[in-house]
Amino acid sequence: MSTDEIQDLAGLDRLLLATGRHDQQAFEQLYRLTSGKLFGICKRMLVQLSDAEDVLQEVYLTVWSKAAQFDVQRGNPITWLSAIARNKCLDRLRLSGIDRHTDPVDLDHLPEPESRDPVEAASDQKLLDNCLSNLRNQHRTVIRTAFFDGSTYDDLATRTGVPIGTMKSWIRRGLISLKACLEK
Known part of the structure; x- marks a missing residue:
């Protein structure tokens, strides 16, 4: 850059x-x-x-x-x-x-994000990427899918084959961990 x-x-x-x-x-x-x-x-x-x-x-x-x-x-x-x-x-x-998009989400084979444009290379994006990479794979995957695909808890639960309560817990735990990391 x-x-x-x-x-x-x-x-x-x-x-x-x-x-x-x-x-x-x-x-x-x-x-x-x-x-x-x-x-x-x-x-x-x-x-x-x-x-x-x-x-x-x-x-x-x-x-x-x-x-x-x-x-x-x-x-x-x-x-x-x-x-x-x-x-x-x-x-x-x-x-x-x-x-x-309604394709099933495979938690074990999530592709890495596409190459970043210059805006995403800014320091805030690097911090976010670092914090996301520290999350458990299932938490990171569903948070990205919810944000970028606009999926609901029901959509994600169906696509991943887990109960809705589990999905809500994954997202909640992931967001709590993400917030803690970003506030450091």
Whole structure:
């Protein structure tokens, strides 16, 4: 990653705040730096590529209109943007009855995440990856699947072949461990 890319990543909060003031150049730069990651989230959660493209457009319309609400003190810009993308995907799944990925989750053979784009290489992402890698495989897998696929407890329990109570416990324990690691 070049020095310029690292500086760009560090300035995401600045770009979001400028976008909140309807600075079109800041918005264009924000899009350039983050659209790959957000499109990846949309593609992973939605089966149809056209749905992922439509939702990505909705994400950036929301970012344009709500960027002024971003609070630097409360969170990381990429986390805020990712949450918008995930929520827009979940809205699309719920409201439109669009198919989502329903392949069984094989806890023992989860592929490693695809190569990361420059935004994910930022220090917060490295910390998250490190903390996720410290979780038990079953906890890590269901947390990733719940977040990226928008799966419910019922979906995950069915896909993994475990009782719903076990699934809830795995996710709860995993999130508690993840939180403890991230707060260190």
